[in-house]
Amino acid sequence: MGRVTDRVCLVTGAARGIGRAIGEALLAEGAKVCFADIDEIGAAAVADKNRARYGDKVTSAAVDVTNRAQVRAMIEHTVQTFGRLDVKFNNAGVNKPMNFMDVDEANWNFIMGVNGLGCMIGMQEAARQMIAQGRTQDGMAGKIINTASIASRQGYDNVAPYCASKFAVVSLTQSGARDLAKHGITVTGFAPGVVQTEMWEQVDQDLMEIGASERPGQAMQEFSASILKGRVASPPDITGTTTFLASKDSDYMTGQIVMIDGGMELV
Ligand code: NAD
Numbered sequence: 655m656g657r658v659t660d661r662v663c664l665v666t667g668a669a670r671g672i673g674r675a676i677g678e679a680l681l682a683e684g685a686k687v688c689f690a691d692i693d694e695i696g697a698a699a700v701a702d703k704n705r706a707r708y709g710d711k712v713t714s715a716a717v718d719v720t721n722r723a724q725v726r727a728m729i730e731h732t733v734q735t736f737g738r739l740d741v742k743f744n745n746a747g748v749n750k751p752m753n754f755m756d757v758d759e760a761n762w763n764f765i766m767g768v769n770g771l772g773c774m775i776g777m778q779e780a781a782r783q784m785i786a787q788g789r790t791q792d793g794m795a796g797k798i799i800n801t802a803s804i805a806s807r808q809g810y811d812n813v814a815p816y817c818a819s820k821f822a823v824v825s826l827t828q829s830g831a832r833d834l835a836k837h838g839i840t841v842t843g844f845a846p847g848v849v850q851t852e853m854w855e856q857v858d859q860d861l862m863e864i865g866a867s868e869r870p871g872q873a874m875q876e877f878s879a880s881i882l883k884g885r886v887a888s889p890p891d892i893t894g895t896t897t898f899l900a901s902k903d904s905d906y907m908t909g910q911i912v913m914i915d916g917g918m919e920l921v
Pocket residue numbers: 666667668669670671672673690691692693717718719720745746747748768772801802803804845846847848849850851852853854
């Protein structure tokens with residue numbers, strides 16, 4: 655028996671990177687998973703690949719997490735496919751480094767839109783479904799799990815809107831936990847440090863373009879010099895914890911963010 659056998663889980667930002675790994679780890683422990691992403695083709699390809707092994711426990715959906723109607727449609731699709739929604743991961747996220755003094759409204763709105771507003775809409779619409787379906791025998795109606803970051807613990811200079819957006823994820827987790835407890839819904843989050851994904855490859859390139867680093871890999875190297883574990887993470891380093899947060903083992907946790915950063919920020 656896996657830790658999440660037959661739990662219905664929905665993961666956004668699941669066409670690649672951390673989101674994909676979260677979904678695949680859930681499948682490996684028995685869950686039914688909807689892989690959702692703005693990259694519809696990428697999400698469908700991940701679902702197809704996993705369908706070969708997990709059959710009808712896999713589906714996918716197209717969603718822009720900033721669009722409430724699309725978020726509702728994604729949840730409806732998941733419920734129509736699997737019958738209910740037990741666990742919702744609000745994981746889709748973006749970054750676009752800019753020097754602090756150059757940050758403009760477009761940069762702020764883009765990042766805050768996806769990471770902040772997208773998280774809030776995702777929480778609200780998942781909670782609406784969980785409230786409607788009601789509690790199971792164990793008193794739980796569902797779990798909402800948000801992706802924060804080490805950038806939700808420190809403000810770094812070249813990624814100010816990203817840090818603000820991830821601080822927002824922490825406070826949304828706290829606000830949601832307080833409001834939704836009465837419905838049997840827990841809200842938690844996890845905070846990765848430096849994870850080797852396409853997002854980081856892009857960040858590395860962007861930092862060179864704005865003159866904040868000189869050579870490929872420099873930013874990641876400097877950022878991660880303080881990791882107690884002595885290396886950056888890869889997505890599988892994250893998923894032991896995310897499956898725990900999706901499982902019954904974490905039922906008594908709510909309002910908390912779990913750091914998974916190899917020991918970068920000891921807060
Ligand atoms: P990634 O860029 O590899 O994947 C992000 C996914 O989100 C992509 O598939 C993208 O298409 C999707 N996405 C972007 N905008 C979307 C939108 N509006 N609606 C739906 N989907 C959208 O990034 P990743 O490294 O896997 O990051 C996943 C999450 O983890 C993000 O929230 C990120 O901020 C967070 N995070 C990453 C790191 C890291 O080092 N990689 C560290 C801390 C936190």
